[in-house]
Amino acid sequence: MPGPHFVVIGNGPAGNEAALTLREKAPDARVTIITRNLGGSYRPHLIPEFIAGNIPEKGLFAVTPDTYTEKNIKFRHGQRVVDLDPEKKTLTLDHKEVIPFDGVIIAVGGMPRIPEYLKVFEHSMLTLKTMEDARRWISTLAETDSVLLIGGDLTSLAVTKALLSLGKKIYFMLTEHAFWPLRPDEALFAEVSDRLACKGVDVISGKTLEGLASTSENSFIVRFDDRRELEVGMIGAFFGLAPDIGFLRRSGIRMDRGLLVDEYLCTGFEGVYATGDCAQIYHPELRDYWVSIGYANAEVLGRTAANNLLGGKDQTAVAAESIFEAEGINVNTSWWMEF
Numbered sequence: 104m105p106g107p108h109f110v111v112i113g114n115g116p117a118g119n120e121a122a123l124t125l126r127e128k129a130p131d132a133r134v135t136i137i138t139r140n141l142g143g144s145y146r147p148h149l150i151p152e153f154i155a156g157n158i159p160e161k162g163l164f165a166v167t168p169d170t171y172t173e174k175n176i177k178f179r180h181g182q183r184v185v186d187l188d189p190e191k192k193t194l195t196l197d198h199k200e201v202i203p204f205d206g207v208i209i210a211v212g213g214m215p216r217i218p219e220y221l222k223v224f225e226h227s228m229l230t231l232k233t234m235e236d237a238r239r240w241i242s243t244l245a246e247t248d249s250v251l252l253i254g255g256d257l258t259s260l261a262v263t264k265a266l267l268s269l270g271k272k273i274y275f276m277l278t279e280h281a282f283w284p285l286r287p288d289e290a291l292f293a294e295v296s297d298r299l300a301c302k303g304v305d306v307i308s309g310k311t312l313e314g315l316a317s318t319s320e321n322s323f324i325v326r327f328d329d330r331r332e333l334e335v336g337m338i339g340a341f342f343g344l345a346p347d348i349g350f351l352r353r354s355g356i357r358m359d360r361g362l363l364v365d366e367y368l369c370t371g372f373e374g375v376y377a378t379g380d381c382a383q384i385y386h387p388e389l390r391d392y393w394v395s396i397g398y399a400n401a402e403v404l405g406r407t408a409a410n411n412l413l414g415g416k417d418q419t420a421v422a423a424e425s426i427f428e429a430e431g432i433n434v435n436t437s438w439w440m441e442f
């Protein structure tokens with residue numbers, strides 16, 4: 104009799120660890136990864152270093168497709184899950200194929216968010232999440248000397264460092280979303296502004312972007328509410344990541360900002376787990392939901408979900424140390440009550 108079929112959706116740090124753990128601990132099971140991205144499992148936190156030219160593209164990958172083949176994990180990349188029925192235990196791909204499973208781990212992470220008031224300019228802004236995004240940044244940067252970074256989340260500080268090392272002129276627009284997921288306060292604003300200014304960054308704060316015109320492929324005129332205009336070669340948007348779970352809206356799986364799971368990462372449907380950046384996890388003592396984001400946490404959470412899908416009862420923990428460091432600011436990315 105064939106073993107159970109376990110599917111992992113997503114092969115970021117959480118999904119990758121989940122699939123490898125399932126493979127190791129359930130040798131008779133069929134394990135399938137379905138992921139929208141092409142290629143192996145990459146480490147998004149190294150992307151700024153890749154853009155700076157400090158590490159080669161292959162240095163970003165924790166695992167290549169060959170590893171999955173060697174480990175007898177069916178790897179379906181470039182395929183998007185568009186629906187999931189947790190009762191019938193089926194999921195549907197964008198080309199309408201329906202795939203049955205005995206257990207599933209949803210590890211779909213987050214996607215860059217653009218605030219509503221800026222959506223009208225979305226097509227002129229580059230975000231940075233996937234390998235395709237990273238390649239687009241590199242090719243666009245080759246054609247331009249000046250960059251406006253808008254939003255100011257923690258990732259954008261790492262990107263600023265990378266762009267400065269490439270000799271680019273940086274305009275850094277701080278908004279109310281700055282330092283996401285930290286809550287900005289005036290002291291932090293002032294400290295980061297000073298540090299950036301010392302490095303030659305032109306910090307723009309207290310202004311709203313009002314207009315954007317493109318004069319050629321790599322030339323934008325940006326207009327602020329005080330009528331100041333700025334010409335730059337490219338614009339990067341950094342407003343943090345939001346769980347990428349819209350495709351599950353009709354599934355019946357409970358969701359808030361992320362997918363709501365118990366302390367074992369179970370959605371409440373037997374055999375259906377969620378983990379990594381897309382999960383909002385119940386804490387029985389806090390009697391509330393919490394999240395832990397970041398690379399190290401995602402790996403731990405991926406392993407926990409796999410162990411529990413296999414019948415374990417591992418209470419969710421977080422990585423011993425999960426620190427996001429940017430511009431001298433250290434952020435513990437664990438146990439947040441909101442995101």
Ligand SMILES: Cc1cc2nc3c(=O)[nH]c(=O)nc-3n(C[C@H](O)[C@H](O)[C@H](O)COP(=O)(O)OP(=O)(O)OC[C@H]3O[C@@H](n4cnc5c(N)ncnc54)[C@H](O)[C@@H]3O)c2cc1C
Nearest residue numbers: 113114115116117139140148184211212379380397398401
């Ligand atoms: C530029 C950048 C810099 C960062 N720097 C740091 C840092 O310094 N320190 C740190 O701790 N963290 C950092 N992070 C955050 C860290 O990378 C994330 O917390 C981590 O990747 C989350 O892992 P995950 O597996 O939960 O989700 P993700 O890595 O987002 O992976 C999600 C996976 O799901 C797949 N997917 C999504 N939707 C579907 C679908 N419908 N169908 C099929 N597949 C789907 C995607 O293709 C992807 O494989 C950074 C992130 C970025 C983008």
